[in-house]
Amino acid sequence: MSIRERLSGNEAIAFAMKQINPDVVAAFPITPSTEIPQYFSQYVADGQVDTEFVPVESEHSAISACVGSQAAGARTMTATSSCGLALMHEILYVAASNRLPITIAAINRALSGPININADHSDTMGSRDSGWIQIYSENNQEAYDNFIQALKIAEHKDVQLPAMVCQDGFITSHAVENIELIEDAKVKEFVGEYNPECYLLNEKQPMSIGPYDTPSYYLEHKRQQAEGMKNAKRVALEVAKEFEKISGRKYGLFEAYKLEDAEAAIVIINSTAGTAKDAVDKLRNEGKKVGLLKIRLFRPFPAEEIAKALKHVKVLAAMDKTESFSSQGGPLGAEIKAALYHEKExxxxxxxxxxLGGRDVRVEDIGSVYEDLYKILATGITGETYRYLSVRDQEGK
Amino acid sequence: MAYNLKQELSKPDRLAGGHRMCAGCGAPIAVRGVTRAVKEGDKLVVGCATGCLEVSTFMYPYTSWKDSFIHNAFENAGATMSGVEAAYKALKRKGKIKGEYKFIAFGGDGGTYDIGLQSLSGAMERGHDMVYVCYDNGAYMNTGIQRSSATPKFADTTTTPSGKESTGKPQGRKDLTQIIANHHIPYVAQTTFFRNFKDLHEKSEKAIYKKGAAFLNVLAPCPRGWRYPTEDIMEMCKLAVDTCFWPLYEVEDGKWKLNYIPKKKLPIADFLKPQGRFKHLFTPDNEHLIQEYQKEIDQRWEDLLALCGEKSNVVTS
Known part of the structure; x- marks a missing residue:
């Protein structure tokens, strides 16, 4: 029987880590992910896991130690946020190119500056091209479920790439909600043992990892890495099917909410999806055909499937909880538009x-987005396609 | 068993020949000298910071390393090896590994004194059972001889060139060996290629087999950067030691010990003179700079003598 509990998002991740019992965790505290290594080191102190916990002196060293550890043949994890993830940036690429399936619990927080400790997606969106699988989570339940699945996707022989499981700082990392946990034995059986093909501590066959790669080989190595990422989409669905068997919960590449017949829709990531679903329900009650698509897998980006799910929609809002300073929108907007480009209609x-920076988004704010979309639908006038939601001192507000 | 160089050299090399380091480079000599102290039956994982040694010994698809080897980045050899050692502990505990492994990280002075200092300090402070070896050639040689905090005073490098308004690097060397000694780890030593390599060998053996974190600082001359004839490497090391530019000492369990006191302490000019990077000092105008240099050397030597409980023996001329 599954276990009913009340946990915050951070507790849920720490609990998943305890159930997985990884070989090594190396971490450095940063708000709002600090609680994860805190809870976890208590599990270590109490002998509830037999993990080697490395309390490193920075996030750069956290991910560096993770690279060493996973390359040595150990299942390895860490947690971080914001500037911590930014400090890891260089080594994220090394981890991915060495095909090391490390798992990061990424608790989304705005990047400095100015310094801000609250949720937005500037941190993980800054890592989107580093070669890591990215899975986003609306609430604590999804964070827990995604974390357990991420490991299995990452370690799959056709993938062998690191994965980050993202959730919104404070909004879900610190808010306590009901959660349904899976029994320890089932989790352990689901993730299985980590038995890599090649690793440093293989007593029968030493290996060298992290070469200097000349132009004669680099391109092919990157291509192989890209193939691994492509495979992650199929593997994510396979793993989700298996996960459904032990949890009863269904996961796909994304969640389509009342989207089938929608004429106005929004695409959104993480916790605000919950708020947005309320707005959808409200408008549906008024007879408006509105829907929502919530991103789960952002890397790899399931473009074909998303295009198929959205092509019938007449007006769409892509919601970015980050700036990209491209002057034409954010990263989600760019991906969505690229995905739809090949559709006739x-x-x-x-x-x-x-x-941004944890600015609260209410049901009414999302409601105003749908209002805007309906205005476009009614008038045929698109207007500015790159907009800020509920910002002060903006013209026309 | 008494140390015997000939016997040591008959052991199989852990670093294969055919790598792409320059002729006369000190780094592979340091690597072989240190790894010879690993018992033949013991397994080894070598880590390496980005630098000459890394790019020249592991160019895809060839590796010169007979043991397992990991390169991660420039500034994180300490942290990377921390992770490898942690993995070993965890896997050993779970019964997944049977044999004995040793862990040695190599970095140049760039990757150790400068960009990798935090990572090294963290790894040492946490006490991972590993050895970090700095092969100190006194500049960023891999990128083309730029100054580092290990670069000796007045050296002409590509970022501290001598010129009309410059006499080379204005600052003195950072004393990394003492910085790491002040981490109060079980073993820290400074050594180089001296005589029959006994000093390097015995210090390596202690560093490798003493439980906990250990640090070796090995002066490893670079004929390109120092600008001396390639074949003179042993002479350069001898001069570094006999002028007290590079004293041989160790700190074992907190006890400081000088391993060699020159019978006749040579003037620093003897070490500087054969090197092209100090050529500008040997003009009549710059004589005072050499005197200034000598003062600094003497002061540092005096301080070290005191730390090691030796009597002052500086004869000022």
């Missing part, structure tokens, strides 16, 4: 920047 896309 595709929706008009408005790209909103919202909720």
């Amino acid at each position: 595709s929706p008009t896309v408005i790209n909103y920047i919202y909720g």
Whole structure:
């Protein structure tokens, strides 16, 4: 029987880590992910796991130690946020190119500056091209479920890439909600043993890892890495099917919410999806055909499937909880527009920047987005396609 | 068993020949000298910071390393090896590994004194059972001889060139060996290629087999950067030691010990003179700089003598 509990998102991740019992965890505290290594070191102190915990002196060393450890043949994890992830940036690429399936619990927080400790996606969106699988989570339940699945996707022989499981700092990392946990034995059986093919501590066959790679080989190595990422999409679905068997919970590449017949829709990531679903329900009650697509897998980006799910929509808002300073929108907007480009008929896309630095987003704010979309639908006038939601001192607000 | 160089050299090399380091480079000599102290039956994982040694010994698809080897980045050999050692502990505990492994990280002075200092300090402070070896050639040689904090005073490098308004690097060397000694780890030593390599060998053996974190600082001359004839490497090391530019000492369990006191302490000019990077000092105008240099050397030697409980023996001329 599954276990009913009340946990915060951080507790849920720490609990998943305890159940997985990894070989090594190396971490450095940063708000709002600090609680994860805190809870975890208590599990170590109490003998509830037999993990080697390395309390490193920075996030750069955290991910560096993770690279060493995973390359040595150990299942390895860490947790971080914001500037911590930014400090890891260089080594994220090394981890991915060495095909090391390390798992990061990424608790989304705005990047400095100015310094800000609250949720937005500037941290993990800054890592989106580093070669890591990225899975986003709406609430504590999804964070827990995704974390357990991420490991299995990452370690799959056709993938062998690191993965980060993202959730919104404070909003879900610190908010306590009901959660359904899976029994220890089932989790352990689901993730299995980590038995890599090649690793440093293989007593029968030493290996060298991290070469200097000349132009004669680098391109092919990157291509192989890209193939691994492509495979992650199929593997994510396979793993989700297996996960459903032990949890009863269904996961896909994304979640489509009342999208089938929607004429106006939004695409959104993480916790604000919950708020947005409320807005959808409200508008549906008023007879409006509105829907929502919530991103789960952002890397790899399931473009074909997303295009198929969205192509019938007339007007669409891509919601970015980060800036990219491209002057035409955020990273989600760019991906969505690229995904829809090859469709004969595709929706008009408005790209909103919202909720930066933890600015609260209410049901009414999302409601105003749908209002905007309906205005476009009624008038045929698109107007500015790159907008800020609920920002002060903006013209026309 | 008494140390015997000939016997030591008959052991199989852990670093294969055919790598791409320059002729006369000190780094592979340091690597072979240190790894010879690993018992033949013991397994080894070598880590390496980005630098000459890394790019020249592991160029895809060839590796010169007969043991397992990992390169991660420039500034994180300490942290990377921390991770490898932690993995070993965990896997050993779970019964997944049977044999004995040793862990040695190599970095140049760039990757150790400068960009990798934090990572090294962390690894030492946490006490991972590993040895970090700095092969100190006194500049960023891999990128083309730029100054580092290990570069000796007045050296002409590509970022501290001598010129009309410059006499080379204005600052003195950072004393990394003492910085790491002050981490109060079980073993820290400074050594180089001296006589029959006994000093390097015995210090390596202690560093490798003493439980906990250990640090070796090995002066490893670079004929390109120092600008001396390639074949003179042993002479350069001898001069570094006999002028007290590079004293041989160790700190074992907190006890400081000088391993060699020159019978006749040579003037620093003897070490500087054969090197092209100090050529500008040997003009009549710059004589005072050599005197200034000598003062600094004498002061540091005096301080070290005191730390090691030796009597002052500086004769000022």
